[in-house]
Structure formats: structure tokens, C-alpha cells
Amino acid sequence: MAMTKGYASRYSFEDVWSISQIMEETKELAARVAKSTSTVLIHGESGTGKELFAHAIHRLSIRRDQPFVSVNCAAIPEDLFESEFFGYEPGAFSGANAKGKPGKFELANGGTLLLDEISELPYPMQGKLLRVLQEREIERIGGTILNQVDVRIIAASNRPLKPLVQEKKFRADLYYRLRVFPLYIPPLRERKEDILFLAHRFLEHYCKAYGKTTIRLEPEVQQWMESYPWYGNVRELKNFVEAAVLLVDDTDGRLTMEHVKVLMDDEGADVIYPTWKKGETMKETYRFPLSLKQELENLERQLILKALSESKGDRMRAAELLNIHYASLYRKLNKYQLEEG
Template sequence: MERTTIINDNYLVNLLNKIFDPIPVPIILIDKDTRIRLINNCFCEFLGLKREDMLGKKVYEIDENTRFPYVFEKKKPEIAWKHKFKNGKTAIVHRIPILDDYGNVIYGFGLVLFKDIKEFEEIVKKNQLLEHQLNFYKVKLKELSGSKYSWENIIGESERIIKTKLLAKKAAQSDSNVLLLGESGTGKELFAHAIHNESKRNNYPFVKINCAAIPSELLESELFGYEEGAFTGAKKGGKIGKFELANRGTIFLDEIAEMPLGMQAKLLRVLQEKEIDRIGGTTSIKVDVRIIAATNKDLKKLVEENKFREDLYYRINVMMIEIPPLRERIEDISILSKYFLNKLSDQIGKYVFRITDEALKLLKVYHWPGNVRELENVLERAINLTDSNYISIEHLPIFISKPEGKVKQKKINNENSFNKTLRNIIEQAEEEAIRECLKYTKGNKRLAAKILNISRSRLYEKIKKYNLEI
């Protein structure tokens, strides 16, 4: 009662009106009996009523749709509620009960957040647009930094691949160097991307370099950069190296076993000193880079043969992760095949939904020397060959569908006869592949060459060689 008496004081009411009237937001204050004690000019204009006609009246007399009695009963605020007033206007409102020290309602405070629901919807749309734009630029930033794969791109449910992913996720949480071991086509690069994306460096660059693809004489300038005039043909202004580009991020050294011994020594210095020297430079440059290295070679054996530095081996082999070959996780072939069918169908624009049980059985007994990458290539070829929405045995390469070959092999008595027999098998497979492709393209050599990924002149040579009828 004491607080109600205070609010009824004319001096205080006038003071509150002076405070709230200039505010361009509709505001109302009601007492515990839901009688209007204060309402500012903005709210009066919104309702189209005079202040003196509303003060002292119960709020439901002004707005029959009011929810203040319910708010008082529950003693809980309603924030950002959609409300339709008696005059037909729809708005977003706050209703807040004010309690005393004993938990009793003494006042109710109301505020119209948006006087027009369209205004609210417009702001929501703008916020959604800003959020979409923010997400878009986050994705673009990731792409620009070089990292684009995550754990979702590593497909498999076998025990081997699950354990490997679990170990890789633990490696991602540390800042230690990682060594990825595995045969070609097992997905070492996917793991490198995923580890970087889940690490604390994920907002910084992910730089890739294939040590086998760059001539040894150029590798140093690629890794460490050079100063202007460092050598004949050097670019004006010099060139920044991969390690500088990867600063605060991750550098992925693929095929590290192919790195020359001289470069291995310089890489070791970078790991120890955390600094690089540009070719022709006079000062060292500090870098903070995490290394993820990968190879399909036995590094330990190369160390024993003095073809790889032992000290570098132990520097990069902090978190070693062995990625299993496909033949050791045959149970994943079904889910991998389904994934590749969806992916490749979208890329090719030819929708193939399934593989027959017979074809899938053959895929599961094949030894897959090219691993997951070979499986993807086989399925891409099959999608191009099929005329239906499924893949059957006839769409698989002959070395999978008929592993014994059509020609009975003669007993191998010496190395020369073995080589000749192997060459015949390869030529036979090639001949059948070209014949099937030409049949699929109905003799269209241009399309056949594109599907087989060879030049048209090369295709003509093969057609002539095998005397194929078109």
C-alpha cells in the first residue's frame, strides 16, 4: 500500500511523465489492481486515446485483450509477445510484473517493442540475411584458408576407421606435429583437413604442399620464399614462402618421404628454432606453424637406409596415425558406395541410386590396391556406362567383374612369358573397356574419349589397334 500511495503522489507522477514522455517507445505502468497509473505520450498516440481518459481505469477497459491479469497470477514476465490491441493494431510487447520483497505483485510494467508487426518481421528478415551473409563469409574464409574437409567427409562405420578418427580427433585437440601413414588413396589429405578444422588453429591458414610434385631445386623457394634478386629470374619484390603463408595455422607436407635430405635438414631447423630464412635474405623470420606430414612409404625403413633423417622422423612423428587400407575395412564398401553414388550423380548430372547385390559382392571381394580413390573412380566409370538408375556387374571393369580374365593363362615358365601374359591381360581389358564405351555412346568418339579420359587421336589409335567395328 505504501508504494501505491507513493505512485499516486502528483509530484512523483508528474516527474515520471517528464521522464517517460520524451521516450519514443510506448510505456505503461499499472498497479496491483491493474489500474493504469502512468502512460506516456507515445502509448497514447499509439492507442489513439487521451491520457486523462485512461488514468485510473483498469487496463482491460482500455484493451480487452490484455494479458496483465494472467501475468500477475503467474508472476512471470512475458517477453516479446505478439499482441493485437483493441484498435486493431498488432505489435510485439513486453509485460513485466514487479514484485515486493515478499514476492507479491505491486506493479506491472508494459512496453511496446515494435509498434507494427511488419516492422518486427522486417528486422527479423534483415537479421536472418545478416546471419546468412555471416555464415557465407565464414565458409568463404575457410575456403580461402585452404581447408575444406571435416570429419563428415571421412565415410565409414567399421571399427578400424572409427578408432582412427577417434585418434585423429585427439590429435586435433593438441598442437603437436602429426604424421599420417597410409597407402595411396586411403584419404590422408581428408584427415589432414579435418584435424586442422577441429584444432585451435582452424581460423588461420591451412597450406598444402606436395613434396614429390615440386622439383628439388625449387622446393626451398616454395617452402621458405626468396628476396628480390636472390637468383636469376626471381620476381620483383621477392616471394613469400608456404611457411610464412601458414603462420599461426597448419602446413600439410604430403609425400614427405620424397623430400631431399638437404631440405630435410632445413625443415628440422624450422621445427627446432621456429624461424625460416628466405633465399637471399639476411634476417630470420619467426613463424608459428603446426606440421601435418603424410607418406605412403615406410619412414622407419628409410631411416635405416639413411634415406630419411632420423632426427626429423622423431620430430614429426609425435602423433602418428595409420589410416587403414580399404581391403581392411571391407564392411565400409556399402556405405562408401552409397556416398559416392550421391556425390557423383550430382556432379555428372546422371542419377544412379543403387548397386545390385551381385555387383556389390564383387566390390567386396576385390583387393582395392588404389583404396577409396579407386572405388570412387570405378563407380564414376559405372555411372557413365549404365543406361538405368542402378549399377550391375556389366558396368564394372573386367578386372573386377571377371578377375580370372576371358583367356586362360598358360603356365608361366619364365619372366618373359609372364610379362607377355600380363600385357595381354591389360590389352584385353583395355579393348573391352573401349568397346563398351563406344557401345554406350553409340559410336560417338568425342564423347567416348571424354568418358575414357584420353584424347580423340589416342582413341583412334586404339580403335585401329584392336580393329574395333563402330
């Protein structure tokens, strides 16, 4: 079976950088299950590298030469679910492609299908997905033929699914169908020994990419980096280092706390973070003249990070704490580059 053009895994376990024991053990578990055909359920906060692990699992599997297809369940409107997952025949509905279109299951046939953000799949759609996982067959919209599919499933979620099952927001039968081999990716704050290791790897990468001289981290910056909780995890750290490389002057080559304050807009430049405690008001760090729009955005970002911390990464709960719709929080996570994978 030929690989579907454009669908191949991009990462291996060598791309999962770490020196912490907990991450090395996690990679060992992932490598062990990779050689099987079992369904894997990856759980971890946004930015921990769930998609990276999914790619690496596929690349180490016996399906490595077959397609690796990824689909973000949170990004597919409910009315397009069936056409995206199962495909459609020519003329199946108004506006349909004249040649028809294969769905994700067909594209991944023989290989691996990553169901990212599986916790955000609408409840009515969960039953339809379950049926395909059980029967291993699909029928295109407008079609009459059942097509057999041979697909390995890897599901990923930044929210624990068990509480959603108890709240009747996620089907128990689908949960147990997906949870054959659970794999937990720990957040960066639970493996602090990886922080400076990753920072130096990213520094080396971006200095080379942007033609910059070697940049040194001042001791105070290293201390701050190890104390900052990195709620956006590896992605946030990577973005921070990239920005730092662009900011630091080549003639100096040192990343100082002054640079940190510029990059973090003062919101995370304190060694202890977050700075708010119950009953306290926000510290007065404002200096005029200032940009009201920028300050409001900084405050909004702080509040989102605080809500995510309080909810332990549960975005639905964070939206409730902020008294906003989940879709609004999802957009803001993208806006402030706090979103995952």
C-alpha cells in the same frame, strides 16, 4: 593474425565417410590430437584419405581460423626447395619475382603446414627442414633477417618411414621430430564393411551431380566390389562409381557385371583378384580386333598394381620390382589415376 587468402581447410571429420569400427577409432584418435598443437605423422596407402584427415585435424584445432597450407614434397625439384619453403627477396636470383615471394612456412604462419609425401623429400633437404622445425625461424633467399614462424606440422607418407631410416634414406632425427603422434589410415581392403557403404554414398552424390536416376547395384556387383582389393583405395572406388553413373542407362538403372567388365577393361572383373599366381601366365581374354595401345596400357596398369601389392604399397620397392626409375613410376601412377593423397 589474418588468414592468408586462399588457404583454408576444406574438409571436416564429417567428410570422412565410414561405418567400420577401425575407421571410427581412427577418426576418434585424430579428433583427440586435433585439439592439441602436437606434430602429427599420418601414414597410409595412396587414396586412403591422408589429406582429408589433415584438413579435418586443422579444422578442429584452435588454429582453425588460420591458414592451412599443403605442399607435395615429391613435386618440388631439389633446386627449388629453399625458395618454395622459405621464400625469397626481390632480385634474389635471375628470374625472381620483382616483389619477392613468401615461402610455405610464411604462408602457413599461425596455422598448419601439411608436408605431403614427406618420404620423397631429398636427403640433403631433410637437414634444412629439420633446422626450421627445431629453431622455428626462416631466412628468405637473398635476405638477412631471420623471421620467426609459428606453424603446426602435419606430415603424410604412403611409405613407412622407419625402414627408410634404417636404410639411411631418411634422417632419424627428422623422423623422430615428425613422429610425435603417429596416425595410421587403414586401406579399404582392411575395412571391407566400408566398401558398399561408400559406394552407395558416391552413387547418391554422382547421380545428383549428373542429374541421373537412382542406380541399383546388382548382387553380383556387390559381391565383386567386396572381393576386389581396391589398391587405389577410396579414390579408386570413387572414380569407379563416377564412371559407372555415367555408363549406366537411365532406362534400366542397374549396375551389372557387364558394366564392370567395360569399366575395368576385364582386368579386375573376376571375383578373385589378382588372377596371376607364381608360375602362371596371363589368361587369354583377348578378342580381335583390338587396340594394341589400349591392351598394352591395360597390361602395364595390371603390372603396376601387382608390384604395389607385392611391395605392400612401397612405391620405391615397386619401381625396383618393375625395373624402372621411381620418377617413371610416379608419372604412371598419375597417368592411370592410381596416385594419392
